[in-house]
Amino acid sequence: MSGADLADRVTAMLSADPEAFEARVDDEVDALKAAVKEGTFDNPQGILGLEYEFYGVDTETDALKRVPRPLLEYIGFEKELGLHNAEMQTTPQPFSTYGLRSQAAEVQARLDAALRETRAHGIHLVSDGIWTVPPVGETATSYLADSVEDDGVRIATNMSDAVRYHAMANVEERIEMSLDVPHVALDAKTVMPESLITSIQPHYQVSHAADLPEYLRYAVRIAGPLLALGVNSPFFPPDLYDESPEVVLEECWMENRIPVFESIFNAEGREKVCLPPDVDSVEDAIDDIAADTTVIPMHVEDSGRYDDRFAHFRHKHGSYWRWVRPVFDGATRSAANARIEFRPLPGQPTVHDTISLLAVYAGLLESLPKREHPVAALPWETAEENFYAAARDGIDAELTWYTGAGDETSDPAVVYDDLLAHARDGLSLRGLSDAEVDRYVGPLADRVDEKMTPARWKHDHVSAAVDAGVPFAEAIWGMQAAYIRKQRDTLIEGSFGDWL
DSSP states (O other): OOHHHHHHHHHHHTTSOHHHHHHHHHHHHHHHHHHHHHTTTOOSSOEEEEEEEEEEEETTTOOBOOOOHHHHHHTTOBOOSBTTEEEEEOOOEESSHHHHHHHHHHHHHHHHHHHHHHHTTTEEEEOOSBOOSOOTTOOHHHHHHOEEEETTEEEETTBOSOHHHHHTTTSSSOOOOEEEETTEEEEOSSSGGGGGBOBEEEEEEOSSGGGHHHHHHHHHHHHHHHHHHHOOBOOOOGGGBOSOHHHHHHHOOSBTHHHHHHHHHOOTTOOOSBOOOOOSSHHHHHHHHHHSOOSSOOOOOOOSOGGGGGHHHHHHHTTOOBSEEEEEEOSSTTTOEEEEEEOOOBOOSSHHHHHHHHHHHHHHHHHHHHTTOGGGGSOHHHHHHHHHHHHHHGGGOOOOEEOTTSOEEOOHHHHHHHHHHHHHHHHHHTTOOHHHHHHHHHHHHHHHHHTOOHHHHHHHHHHHHHHTTOOHHHHHHHHHHHHHHHHHHHTTTOOGGGGO
């Protein structure tokens, strides 16, 4: 799509009547609630899915590299925000022995085929939390901030041609579109800085939509502990820092994806990126989405899907950027579902680590409600404190937890023992054998035993290099080269434990 065509489409998108859009949303909310009440969004069993993001690097230099759009389509991946991004979405599967096997096998099969093809074009796909080496001949600042104006429309040079991304830079009530995180600052006129980060997003589909509030409550409580085990983004591209290496190493967050996303999309006191509130009913969850600030009102065309009857509500949901997000959709009436999308987790070193987090997340949502686990009573504010403590300090964070016996604790050994024990229980409830449970929970249990996460591995690597006299930028790039080298040997069949 040419720049002029893209600008025209942005202008057309922004011409929608906001009041008419909100009126359509209100009508669709009533229809959605009626469908939920009728049982349309109920399913006979829990179902799992996964969104898995990658970024491209040059196979020779490890520098960030744009992935040609035809190549992306050829390998069956979807475009994400930046031209360097690629996203895989797995086929939803029943939560069972075979469903989890299928999730792992699909990721391995599709990723293996994709890597073979991209390497032939000098591109390697990386599973990570934040990229740190900009494209050859460019800085991170220039790559992220480069944009042009076409007939008054601001277009980001290195952003995918998805119109809604570009429209965000041109709405009257602009979102912040600047990076303001610990020791990093970057002014931008588009949302392109968000393309620094890549994630995995496990989905858990509830059997009965009416039960969604209970599952959502537990998902918010486990957000902190699971994030603490999954952290993988302590460093930015070096040219973005405005502080000394000593201060950065001492004070950097273990999961910088969290402040990146929040600093870009939370503007003027609006908290669009945050943990969701507890709700008493599924209708309340729907109302919270409908009440959220609309970023880009627009008329949505009918595409022949069942959930087109809620198309404007679904469009609004697309900017309901909660870290734990209820979702209502379905291409057909029989496929209509209510699920909980878990969004805090960064990309992981290997597929096995990714599937481990998917399985543990699902296992917890299976066990905790069935066992009526006391952590449901943990105050929402405490769960929020846990979440940001995990983002700052990773596995070293001090978390507050209620155990299955009802005891309050901040002892990490007790917190993670209880957490993983209930993940094991949930997997067993879905029919997995002890050996299978060990396989899925083992990678996270090893992180607890070794007190080692991917973020800590990166931090230790950079710290050791700086202590040895290596300049800070070279230390970060050296760490990134080591990360990519180890991942190339372990991504498909190995695990992070193989790195230690």
